[in-house]
Amino acid sequence: MRTEGGRDEVAVRRFVEHFAxxxxxxxxxRMPARVLGALMAADEPGLTAGEIGDRLGVxxxxxxxxxxxxxxxxxxxxxxxxxxxxxxxxxxNDTWYVASMVRSGAYQKIADVVSEGVKVVGDETxxxxxxxxxxxxxxxxxQAEMAQILERWEEQxxxxxxx
Numbered sequence: 001m002r003t004e005g006g007r008d009e010v011a012v013r014r015f016v017e018h019f020a021x022x023x024x025x026x027x028x029x030r031m032p033a034r035v036l037g038a039l040m041a042a043d044e045p046g047l048t049a050g051e052i053g054d055r056l057g058v059x060x061x062x063x064x065x066x067x068x069x070x071x072x073x074x075x076x077x078x079x080x081x082x083x084x085x086x087x088x089x090x091x092x093n094d095t096w097y098v099a100s101m102v103r104s105g106a107y108q109k110i111a112d113v114v115s116e117g118v119k120v121v122g123d124e125t126x127x128x129x130x131x132x133x134x135x136x137x138x139x140x141x142x143q144a145e146m147a148q149i150l151e152r153w154e155e156q157x158x159x160x161x162x163x
Contacts, residue, residue, distance in 0.1 A: 012041050016056070031058075031066040036075055039091055046079065046090030074099050094157075100150055107146060111139035 016037035023033035038055045039047060049060040049067060056063075067089050070076040078087045114136040121128040 007043075013055075016041055029066070029069060031062065032069045035063060035066040035089075036070060039076060039089060046088035048081070048086050048088055050086075052089065096153075100146065100153075107139045107143040111136050111143060114139060 016034060019037035019040075020030060020033035023036070024030040034056050035052055038052050042055075044051075047055070049063040052063050052067075053060040067076060067078065071078050071089075074092070076089050077092050078089055080086075081088050114132055117132040118124060118129055118136060121132055123129045124133045
């Protein structure tokens with residue numbers, strides 16, 4: 001079924017479900033992945049919970065936890081609909097960059113917690129201490145590298161370069 005703009009809505013729904021399944025296979029919660037896919041594929045700038053539910057074939061109530069989760073991690077924004085008690089959910093203008101920045105702080109938090117573990121399991125001269133220290137070092141490395149990756153991404157995005 002094609003829309004006036006020539007879009008194949010069946011193919012769009014397949015994409016959204018494939019997107020969600022792929023994200024779920026990588027550990028992302030399934031319903032938030034479906035909601036994210038639906039918002040990414042929407043022609044409209046934002047959708048209400050009811051509209052998202054209609055597109056996914058689920059109730060607006062089923063969408064509630066998913067949009068709360070996505071807003072919490074910075075992948076979507078919730079805005080009130082003027083003159084209504086409803087909210088609309090939309091993608092921020094720079095979603096992936098913002099989400100990556102939000103997550104980049106997680107690397108440091110993990111490194112900090114793991115650093116405590118090195119001391120607890122018996123310093124770096126023990127086998128568990130070396131394993132935990134390597135994990136700590138990896139997350140310190142990720143924290144340092146993420147800043148550079150985000151800078152390069154922003155430069156590429158500003159130039160309009162596509163992969």
